Amino acid sequence: xxxxxxxxxxxxxxxxxxxxxxxxxxxxxxxxxxxxxxxxxxxxxxxxxxxxxxxxxxxxxxxxxxxxxxxxxxxxxxxxxxxxxxxxxxxxxxxxxxxxxxxxxxxxxxxxxxxxxxxxxxxxxxxxxxxxxxxxxxxxxxxxxxxxxxxxxxxxxxxxxxx
Numbered sequence: 001x002x003x004x005x006x007x008x009x010x011x012x013x014x015x016x017x018x019x020x021x022x023x024x025x026x027x028x029x030x031x032x033x034x035x036x037x038x039x040x041x042x043x044x045x046x047x048x049x050x051x052x053x054x055x056x057x058x059x060x061x062x063x064x065x066x067x068x069x070x071x072x073x074x075x076x077x078x079x080x081x082x083x084x085x086x087x088x089x090x091x092x093x094x095x096x097x098x099x100x101x102x103x104x105x106x107x108x109x110x111x112x113x114x115x116x117x118x119x120x121x122x123x124x125x126x127x128x129x130x131x132x133x134x135x136x137x138x139x140x141x142x143x144x145x146x147x148x149x150x151x152x153x154x155x156x157x158x159x160x161x162x163x
Contacts, residue, residue, distance in 0.1 A: 013054050013160045018042050020134070020154040028151035030138035037135045044158055045129045055161045056124030060134075063116045063153040070142030071149070076135040077126040085118050116152070124158070 024038045046056050060075060060083070067073065067087030074082035138149055 013049050013052065015160060016042070016044060016156075016158045018156040018158070022153070025151060025153060028136060030140075030149045033139045035135060035137040037133055038154065040132045040134055040154070040156060041130060042127060042132060042156065042158075043129070044127070046124055046127055049160060050125075056127075057159040057161070058122045058124040058127055059157040059159070060120045060122045061153075061155040061157060062118045062120065062151060064118070064149055064151045065116055065147075067149075068142065068147065071140045072138070073149070073151075074137040074139075075120065075122075076137070077122055078128065078133055079135075080123070080126045082137070083120045083122055085120070127156070127158075 018040060020038050020040050028036050028038065030036075044056075049056050060077070062073070062075065062085065064073070067085055069087050071087035073085040075084075076082045134154065136151060140149075
C-alpha cells in the first residue's frame, strides 16, 4: 500500500472509501420533518476515469437506526434526483424484525452494527472532484411516532471496473 502512494498512477483508478467528516454529522438529527446538508470531499476525477474506459460504481452507505413505517429519508448528491430509504420497504421491515428476535435482553449481538447500515447505489457520474454536497431530507408521516433519527455516519465506496 505504501509503495502505491509513491506511484499515483497505480491508485488513480483504484477502489476508494471516503467518509463524511464525523464532526459535521453531529447536526444530522431529525425529530420530525426537516433537511440538512453535509459535505464530502473526494479526490477522484470520475470524468477522467470515464475517458480511460473505466466504469465507476458508487455506493453511499448511511448508518442510522432502521426506519419505521411512515418514515422516509431522501439523499440528494449535488442536487440530483433523490435516492430514498423508506420505512415501508421490505428491507426496513426485516431490519426491525432482526432487532432482537428472541425478545430477551442481550449484552452483545453479532453484527449489531449492520442493522443500521443502509447501502444505496448512486450514479458514479454525480460525484465530482473536490467538494460534493449531500442533502438529507427526513419525513415522518406517522402522527404517533416521533422518534429521533440520528444519522451517525455516511461513507462513499467507489469501485472501478474496466469497461
